[in-house]
Amino acid sequence: MxxxxxxxxxxxxxxxxxxxxxxxxxxxxxxxxxxxxxxxxxxxxxxxxxxxxxxxxxxxxxxxxxxxxxxxxxxxxxxxxSKTEIQPVTVGSGSENDVREHLKRPKDQGMTSAKGEAGIKLKSQSRKPPVSYEATEVRLAGGKAQEDLNLSRSKTESASEKVTSSNHGANSDTFSYKKFRRCLFKPPLGRDNGRPVDPQTNERREKVREMMKFAWDNYKRYAWGKNELRPLTRNGHIGNIGASIVDSLDTLYIMGLMDEYNDAKEWVKTSLDLNSNGEASLFEVNIRYVGGLLSAYYLTGEELFKNKAVELGEKLLPAFNTPTGIPRGVINLGSGTSWSWGWASAGSSILAEFGTLHLEFVHLTELSSNPVYTEKVMNIRKLLNKIEKPHGLYPNFLSPVSGNWVQHHVSIGGLGDSFYEYLIKSYLMSDKTDDDAKKMYYTALEAIEANLVQKSPGGLTYMAEWRGGILDHKMGHLACFSGGMIGIGADDGAPEKRQHYLDLAAEITHTCHESYTPTKLGPEAFRFDSGAEATATRLSDRYYILRPEVIESYMYMWRLTHDPKYREWGWEAVEALEQHCRVESGFSGIRDVYTTSVSHDNMQQSFFLSETLKYLYLLFSDDDLLSLEDWVFNTEAHPLPIIRNSCLQDDATQEKTASE
Structure with missing residues (x-):
């Protein structure tokens, strides 16, 4: 009582x-x-x-x-x-009032607008939700003698071969940059920096290099330190954490633009502020900054890049403080507070965002000896394996609170794309030991073929979108990466399906080439209904913002087949970029790919430097430049090495024996 x-x-x-x-x-x-x-x-x-x-x-x-x-x-x-006991305050770890407060924050304070003044306003641009052209207006967010180039690179590499510790799964072997380099099958830059023997191909490669230098020089002149260049107005676009600089590090290095690379490295050393009290996309920070820094480290051995990558990785961990461990999409790097996108269904997390962390996080564990990064991404995979998938498909929206799908929209383009890419690349990056990733990828691919792959009346193969059982006969430019993805996975599925996968990859890549219009540039989305054949039927889908996905598939298909048409298609794209997108002070996207009287959008995207030009340069280089035997590319085209633990362990054993 x-x-x-x-x-x-x-x-x-x-x-x-x-x-x-x-x-x-x-x-x-x-x-x-x-x-x-x-x-x-x-x-x-x-x-x-x-x-x-x-x-x-x-x-x-x-x-x-x-x-x-x-x-x-x-x-x-x-x-x-005490301070050591206080966990970062995140949405999901506090009250429901906290959740509501984050969800109702004004648009100009969050990532849904570019009008804020915080220094780290990153918007999804690569592998992201397709939006109207108007929305892209407010989104992020010469050479020297070959012997001098080789000398400059050798100095960079010899000055940075310091031992770093790493946790290789359950063992405690020491990871060092020297050992890593010895375990590569080929030098990262090839026997002659990937220079092709054919004079015409080499001339085309040099043209791409000149385009990169032109784009970089104008960025440096008018927008240094800003995220991106506005070439028409000759100023910078939102934010002061140099997205274009970090995104360009590896591109500058592999192209031999060493003065430019050194300028970028110096900016990272002196000006990259990882403590900005601003709001950022977990996904974009990971693929651009963490990926870019990791890639720069593995190519050059510069400890600066490794340390910055690990420091930034630590700042992303509070986003995972949710009931399920599925991270929320937006994080304040200064406070550690995280929340979901305002436009996401019912406060959900996005498949292509929380599913595009594995490659970088595994390497963070390799370099930091901290298993937490691998544990975070493996927890995501465990949850996805556990929950039911409609028709074997992965919908795009998942609740980080309940761990259930929020609705049944499936897309291989925006919102879903790079999740599938990271499954097959996780398997390849593990030196083909990650059988769980392999199983998930091929099971998903079978479901995609059964439910989404379609053939148009004109004979074009495309990936439709799925909305709870209803097909939308639309394919986005973002989905055009899938030709290359299916191609690089062709050898590792069922042996009898190898040629089938190569054929499917070639058909999808052909369809995406067909979407490249009389201007030889492709629309944001194209349709296959009402008589349309790979054509943008809506005015809002006609823009091109310097995207790389079609060119990415050309590069992979060239390396897999050596069919000369892929290099010819790539050269068409180079000529189109020169004719329609090059302006006096950089490169700009265009508003309508169906008219030759172009209207520019005044934005030189950072992924143009990181992806589009890099893939073109690789397309016109020999295959030993960043060989696919040694490297996988993250979804922002930053190369990450295949992890050969057996080689590193054997190397450590030999060293121990020799010392004894």
């Missing part, structure tokens, strides 16, 4: 105490509700005093506990916990 009276009274008192008003008066009012107890507490019998003390002790205990268990208790915990 007494217990029944204490609980409501205790919580009433806790409520009074939290709000800090008239505590003593209201406490007396509480006591008056107990029969036989006066307000003053005087004149009590012994039994009454005992009951009073018992009640008071219970009241204090419950009030103290309420500080920790009431919904808004996170702030109160800080009063009692």
């Amino acid at each position: 007494l217990h029944f009276q204490l609980s409501p009274l205790a919580f009433f008192y806790a409520s009074v105490d939290v709000h800090g008003t008239a505590t003593q008066v209201k406490l007396s009012m509480v006591f008056r509700k107990l029969p036989g107890v006066s307000a003053s507490g005087m004149g009590l019998r012994l039994s009454q005093k005992f009951m009073f003390l018992l009640f008071l002790s219970g009241l204090v205990t419950l009030c103290f506990g309420a500080l920790f268990f009431l919904p808004d208790s996170v702030r109160l915990k800080r009063i009692f916990l």
Whole structure:
């Protein structure tokens, strides 16, 4: 009976105490509700005093506990916990009021707009949701003698061969840059920096190199330190954390633009601020910054890049503080606070975002000896394996709270694309030991073939989108990466299906080439209904923002087949970029690919430097430049090495034996 009276009274008192008003008066009012107890507490019998003390002790205990268990208790915990015990406050770890507060934040404060003034405003641009052209307006967010180039590179590499420790799964072998380089089958830059023997191909490669230098020089002249260049107005676009600089590091290096590379390295050393109290896309920070820094480290051995990558990786971890471990899409790097995109269904996380972390996070574990990064991405995979998938397909929206699909929209383009890419690349990057990734990829590919792959009346093979069982006969430019993806996985499925996968990859790549219009540039999305054949039927789909996905598939298909048509198609794209996108001070996207009287969008995207020009350069280089035997490319085209633990372990054993 007494217990029944204490609980409501205790919580009433806790409520009074939290709000800090008239505590003593209201406490007396509480006591008056107990029969036989006066307000003053005087004149009590012994039994009454005992009951009073018992009640008071219970009241204090419950009030103290309420500080920790009431919904808004996170702030109160800080009063009692030491700094080392306080976890970063994230949506999902606090109250429902905290969740609502994040979801209702003004658009100009979040990632859904580029009008804020925070220094780190990154928007999804590569492998991202397709949007109208207008929306892209506010989105991110010469050479030297060959012997001098080789000398410059050798100095860079010899100055940076320092030992770093790494945790290779369950073993504790030491990882070092020297050992890593010895385990590569081929030098990263090939026997002659990938220079092709054929004069015409070499001339085309040099043209791509000149385009990169032109784009970089104008970025440096007019937008240095900003995320991207606006070439028409000759100024920078939003943010001061140099997305174009970090995205360009590896491209500059493999092209031998060493003065430019050194300028970029110096900026990273002196000006890259990883403590910006701004809001950023977890996905974009990972693929551009973490990926770019990791790639620069593995190519050059510069410890600076490794240290920056690991430091940034640590800042992304609070996004995973959710009930399921599925990270939320937006994070404040300064405070560690995270929340979901305002436009995402019911506060959900996006498949292509939380599914595009594996490659980089595994390498963060390799370089930091901290298994937490691999554990985070493996937890995501475990959840995806556990939940039911409609027709074997992966919908694009998943609740980070419940771990359930929010709705049944499936796309191999925006919102879904790079999740599938990272499955097959995780398998390849593991030196083909990650059987779970392999199984997930081929099972997903079978479901995609059964439900999404279609043939148009004109004989074009394409990837439709799936909306709860209803096909939308549309394919986005973003989905055109899938030709290359299916191609690089052709050798590792069922042997009898190898040629089938190569044929499918070639057919999809051909379809995407057909979408490249009389301007030889492709629209954001194209359709296959109402008589349309790979044509943008909506005005809002006609823009081209210097995207790389079609060219990416050309590069992979060239390396897999050496069919000369892929190089010819790539050269068509080079000529089109020169004719329609090159302006006086850089390169710009265009608003309508169906008219030769182009209107420019005034944006030189950072992925143009990281992906489009890099894939073109590789297309016109020999295959030993970043050989696919040694490297996989993340979804921002940053090369990451295949992890050959057996080689590193054998190398360590040999060194130990030699020392003994």
